[in-house]
Amino acid sequence: MESALDSKQMLNRFLAEVERRAFQMAKFATRNRDEALDVVQETMLRFVRHYSVRPRQEWNVLFYRILRSRITDWYRRTFVRRKVLAWLGRPEEEDSEDPLQSLPDTANPNPSDQVLRHEERGALEKAIRALPLRQQQAFLLRAWEGMDLKQTAFAMKCSEGSVKTHYSRAVHSLRRLLEGHRS
């Protein structure tokens, strides 16, 4: 009973640690807050049901593997939905930006610095969203999540060589896109 509580607490702590990044990754891919929340929810449910019994050191890479898989599923579903809507002659649904994104960061007391950082962040996020999905995932897992080549390849279900290619292309594209914001 005690160990069950401990494992639940451990699981809760782990999910709390990864949920923000997972949400951001899902939002970069879906470009929609609610869709991103759905993707995170599906990922968490699947992870807790099927993979929480695995050793703790495997959780991170397993979680992101599920997240990547859910995002890919979302892409497929959205593709079919858009095709059907286009066939029916209805307008495609607009990707709504998160209104909270435009709110200022109240943690920073310096308004000019705040605006600058906000602009930088906005430009970076826009550039990441513009990347092809595989490049986006490779970049976020390697550069943000700090995964090594092997872990990233496992999470993305592809070869290490493929990760290298996607990652280097992503870095190149981002540097080019963010040239004006670099300090």
Added chain:
Amino acid sequence: MNAKDPEKLFLEKVQRLLDQGAQNLGSQTEQRLEEVRLGALSGAHEKRSRFFLPRRWVLAGSFAMATLVAAVLFFFLSPSPDTLPTGDLDELEIITSRERLDIYQNLDFYRWLGSKENRMRPNGKGL
């Protein structure tokens, strides 16, 4: 001290900006994420208990069905006390034929017995 690799600097900056973005999701999104997390934790346990519940019912149902089938088979296929199995009928025939055989085998004895009785009774009537 060597100057840092520009790519490394760029990546550090990207990481910092992304971290800031993740820390400023807004209270509404943060609250939703917490709900999602807690829902996943409790939902998974509910799912697990629900997962076992039908299995228990299936097991109990299967057992009941097997008992019912066994009872039906026993009722319809078990021999009725009014009817005899084929093997017993054969045996009966054998028994009957043996009796007849005994009569034929002891025919001489019965003839002798009859002639003796006739001799003992002058009027020709039996005992």
